[in-house]
Amino acid sequence: MPDYIFMLESRLSPEQLKALNRVQQAAQDAGLNVYLVGGAVRDLMTGSPIRDLDFTLEGNPLRLARRLAGDDAQRLDLNERRQTAELVLADGVRLSLEAARNEFFRQPGKPPEVRPAPVMEDLRRRDFSVNAMGISLTPGSRGLLLDPTNGLADLESRELRLLHNYSFLHDPVRLLRLVRFATRLGFRPEARTKELFETALARDYQDYILPEALGREAEEIAREENSIAGLKALAERELLAVFHPHLQKRKPDYDGLAKWQKYRQLAEAAGYRFDPVAAAFYYLRRRLKSAAQKRLLRNLALKKDQIKQALGLEREAKKILKLLARQRTGGPRQTYALLTPVPVGLLVFVLAEYSHKQKIQSKIYNYLFKYRPLRGRLPVRELQLMGVPPGPKFDQILEKYFEAQLDGKLRGRADQLRFLRKLAGLPKPKPAPAPKPKKPAKGAKPAPLGGAEGAAPPAAAAPAKPPAAAAKPAAAAPPPAQPVKPPAKKPQPKPRAKSKEKSRAKKKRRR
Structure with a gap:
């Protein structure tokens, strides 16, 4: 089990x-x-x-x-x-x-x-x-x-099976739910369920969906990973008209929705969580006229704050554009300060809706995927190990460290730890002492201190081998090599000295 x-x-x-x-x-x-x-x-x-x-x-x-x-x-x-x-x-x-x-x-x-x-x-x-x-x-x-x-x-057979014959009549929003689950899961309605579904559509049961139930189902469609597929499946069954009569003909903005969906998935993969409903509703109603858009939102029985958020999404996005366009200097630190109060969902909407503005795109993209993740990787553990107690000073050190990271001052691990110790007011760590020379094994003769005159300098010491097993006694070290003597030169024969007598005899002959 x-x-x-x-x-x-x-x-x-x-x-x-x-x-x-x-x-x-x-x-x-x-x-x-x-x-x-x-x-x-x-x-x-x-x-x-x-x-x-x-x-x-x-x-x-x-x-x-x-x-x-x-x-x-x-x-x-x-x-x-x-x-x-x-x-x-x-x-x-x-x-x-x-x-x-x-x-x-x-x-x-x-x-x-x-x-x-x-x-x-x-x-x-x-x-x-x-x-x-x-x-x-x-x-x-x-x-x-x-x-x-x-x-x-039914999960194993990949089928959707209705539990009651009057289920679509009692709660007609289940017609939309059947389409959504079939699209998301890739399941097919079993034979009886399919027959009941077709009968319900032929009798226009969808016209009796309660506004509150319709609003909840619209939110569920907006939260789908692939809401475009769900909306297109509803359009095939001519069920988009339940949201607004003109929506079946004018259709949602599928291109804009696809672009926004790409950035939404990118943000969610990075760990961001936000409610996608307001942005999805924007693309759902975008092709309708202003009066029709307001009526669609009323048909969903949304609360006043939800309607206000949905209608004001584009206006809030333009405020972000102006805010970032006025930023001439300041670099990453100022960008971080400007965008931190802005909801993530609104930033994702700006990325999708104004993708042609490259400078704005770059600032928002760097904030979401480069600057903001640094906040979750602050060296809290390292600072604790250095003995800094929790408190205002602890938080100040982390904030200065974060600002230095935004400015690109900390490159490697050693640089980061050095900067952290400096902020904490700790002295530089003492260098590790040099390792002591190993004592020679018992029975081994000491090596000579120097070689023969003119000999090459000794080679680098090889890494020490592990000690031999206890079962075999260690062999005695060989005696140190004696310096090689150069071969003796053979004495050259000295030229014989000419005697005085011979020299005199030669002079006489010349005369």
């Missing part, structure tokens, strides 16, 4: 794993059973990236959500009637907390009546079998897979 907890710990990001442990501990403290359900379990089984964490609790999740959000959550949406909470934590992790429930639909296109139910009934009421699985996080059953509708088998 697979170890699903180990699989989760291996696949979740550090931030997601921290959030999962927080939810698990908070539910345990409150005495509530908690389960990881839906898309996170499906993506865990298929090996797809796990984007959001959806939890079902047997009890009221709203108080738990408030406690988890604390004071630093980016977003917290509570729905008292449906007993659901959606929140975005400070580190960007998206969570959904829901009470285990059953839903009863009295009329198409109207909100359902909600009643508490055990977790197994909650799973059976869902749309497709692949989304109806859960993993228990409750002590005593932690790691247990819940699969009441045999969704694991």
Whole structure:
């Protein structure tokens, strides 16, 4: 049996794993059973990236959500009637907390009546079998897979199977969800599901989608890794008109969306996390007239701050352009100071939308992928090992070190450590003492101090060999070589001295 907890710990990001442990501990403290359900379990089984964490609790999740959000959550949406909470934590992790429930639909296109139910009934009421699985996080059953509708088998056969015959009638937004899952996962609807889908479209069930449900589905499409494929699949089924009647004819700005998607993936690969919804909505409505754009956003039942952000995206991008265009001097340090307060999602949008402005591109690109990563590689550990205690001085040293890195003053590792010691007020480290000469082995005669006169200087010492094994005694060292004597010269015969008598005799003959 697979170890699903180990699989989760291996696949979740550090931030997601921290959030999962927080939810698990908070539910345990409150005495509530908690389960990881839906898309996170499906993506865990298929090996797809796990984007959001959806939890079902047997009890009221709203108080738990408030406690988890604390004071630093980016977003917290509570729905008292449906007993659901959606929140975005400070580190960007998206969570959904829901009470285990059953839903009863009295009329198409109207909100359902909600009643508490055990977790197994909650799973059976869902749309497709692949989304109806859960993993228990409750002590005593932690790691247990819940699969009441045999969704694991449908994952293996790569099929989307509707759980109820009236599912599209009760909640028509599932028509859009079927198209999205089929596009993302590459699954095909099984025969009965496909027949029900075609029947629902023929009867115009899509006209009864609730605005809130349509807005949530539009956000999910915007967060897809390949939202273009999802939008084109909806266009093939003439379902883009549910967002706005003119959108089916005018079409989204696919070229702009493709360029933005490229920079978004680049930023996410570098570890940045941001909400892509505002930028994706910009390209979705870009080809519509101004009045039609506002109507489209109202059709999605977005909140006022979300509409304001979506409509003001281009205006905020132009502010960034002016800010960087005015920067004449200052170099990397000033660029870093100017762009640090700007949201990453807005910078990615500027990269995509104004790619023809090379100087602006270069500054933003260097900030995101060169300057800002330096902040995460500050030598905190090295400074601690040098004995500098945490405090204002510690932070000041790191800040000066970071500024020196931005200015390009620190090249190599030795240069960085030298600069760090200087900032910490530490003396230069003493040079290591020279190694002592090795004592000769027992029984070996000392080597001569000098060679013969005129001999070549001794060669560099070879590296010492490891000592011989104890079983064999070491051989005695050979005696030192004696200097070679030059060969003796042979004495040359001396010329014989001429006697005085012979010289006189010669003189007489000449006379």
